[in-house]
Amino acid sequence: MTQTAHGVEFKQRLSHRRVPDQERALILANPGFGDYFTDHTAVIDYKVDATGTGGWAHARIEPYGPIYLDPSAAVLHYGQEIFEGLKAYRHSDGSIWTFRPEANAARLNRSARRLALPELPPAYFLGAIRELVRADRDWVPAGDGQALYLRPFMIATEAFLGVRPAREFSFRVIASPAGNYFGGEVKPISIWISREYARAGRGGTGAAKCGGNYAASLVAQQEAEANGCNQVLFLDPFNDNAIEELGGMNLFFVMMDGSLATPGLTGTILEGVTRMSVMQVAKDMGLKVVERQITLDEWRDGVESGQITEVFACGTAAVITPIGLLRDTFETIGHENALAGETTMAIREQLLSIQMGAVSDTHAWLTRLI
Numbered sequence: 188m189t190q191t192a193h194g195v196e197f198k199q200r201l202s203h204r205r206v207p208d209q210e211r212a213l214i215l216a217n218p219g220f221g222d223y224f225t226d227h228t229a230v231i232d233y234k235v236d237a238t239g240t241g242g243w244a245h246a247r248i249e250p251y252g253p254i255y256l257d258p259s260a261a262v263l264h265y266g267q268e269i270f271e272g273l274k275a276y277r278h279s280d281g282s283i284w285t286f287r288p289e290a291n292a293a294r295l296n297r298s299a300r301r302l303a304l305p306e307l308p309p310a311y312f313l314g315a316i317r318e319l320v321r322a323d324r325d326w327v328p329a330g331d332g333q334a335l336y337l338r339p340f341m342i343a344t345e346a347f348l349g350v351r352p353a354r355e356f357s358f359r360v361i362a363s364p365a366g367n368y369f370g371g372e373v374k375p376i377s378i379w380i381s382r383e384y385a386r387a388g389r390g391g392t393g394a395a396k397c398g399g400n401y402a403a404s405l406v407a408q409q410e411a412e413a414n415g416c417n418q419v420l421f422l423d424p425f426n427d428n429a430i431e432e433l434g435g436m437n438l439f440f441v442m443m444d445g446s447l448a449t450p451g452l453t454g455t456i457l458e459g460v461t462r463m464s465v466m467q468v469a470k471d472m473g474l475k476v477v478e479r480q481i482t483l484d485e486w487r488d489g490v491e492s493g494q495i496t497e498v499f500a501c502g503t504a505a506v507i508t509p510i511g512l513l514r515d516t517f518e519t520i521g522h523e524n525a526l527a528g529e530t531t532m533a534i535r536e537q538l539l540s541i542q543m544g545a546v547s548d549t550h551a552w553l554t555r556l557i
């Protein structure tokens with residue numbers, strides 16, 4: 188069977204071994220984050236032919252399962268890989284929507300250019316998401332704060348060991364039902380300051396969403412967890428300890444005058460879709476939003492003086508998560524038992540209400556999938 192989405196035809200090979208209804212219901216009752224996967228995956232292949240011309244082909248939906256890869260596939264050696272994260276939301280009338288997918292499609296292509304991967308036409312990106320969600324519609328949870336997390340990614344599959352851009356690739360989308368990224372109810376998290384490790388450097392891949400950036404963050408994240416913290420903060424030590432971002436989230440500061448500040452995009456920071464949506468939602472709520480350099484000294488002094496009243500993290504997975512405390516072995520900024528800030532929670536509520544279709548979608552951010 189074939190299905191056409193956005194003018195792209197997807198062959199359907201549906202799973203004969205779907206997760207039974209009862210088991211899926213148990214998973215959806217408490218999905219956590221990233222632990223369970225749906226019954227299907229979307230796949231599109233890319234190959235450069237003998238004339239040097241490349242093209243995407245064989246768009247398909249197939250059963251979720253292991254990927255067959257040659258042990259010398261370029262992705263396994265040189266990390267030629269990028270990914271995205273977005274969500275599908277079940278509205279109260281049962282319809283299913285996604286949020287700003289064209290922004291994710293555009294960022295995937297910015298990442299692709301940086302990692303010498305082929306760009307994917309947005310129609311293929313949107314088609315893959317639509318067809319996967321259609322095949323796995325029963326996996327979109329309906330609970331408060333829940334959604335189906337979609338993980339598009341692109342890997343270099345060509346088998347060779349020379350260091351050069353590959354000529355064969357695979358674009359895939361997998362899906363995983365998701366609740367709160369940090370588990371349980373939304374509550375302020377604690378952040379560990381990474382002094383030893385940087386996430387990205389000038390001219391590097393910091394602005395791209397590639398696995399390598401996250402691999403580089405893991406030892407620092409390990410340090411954070413060993414010290415009882417939820418996430419790690421990366422600084423730019425060559426630039427007055429300017430705040431960059433967390434291991435997988437952007438940062439916002441609520442100032443005493445009610446305005447919002449967030450680190451500007453310097454080329455080393457990921458341009459989060461949630462980050463830009465928060466900026467717009469805050470402006471719609473009448474708040475001033477400034478993108479600028481914020482240093483660790485400003486964070487410390489601002490919390491002490493009351494100039495900074497709230498700090499929060501944001502991302503597709505994290506949505507908007509309040510930050511209670513920032514620390515390392517030398518200092519602690521904020522409080523362990525801090526309460527979630529009012530502005531933080533008001534922006535979170537407004538963003539979630541847009542995503543869930545509970546308030547009007549004035550910026551036309553939602554795309555209906557089913």
Ligand code: COI
Nearest residue numbers: 272273435502503504505
């Ligand atoms: C996302 O928010 O989609 C990410 O990719 C970040 C990661 C921490 C899950």
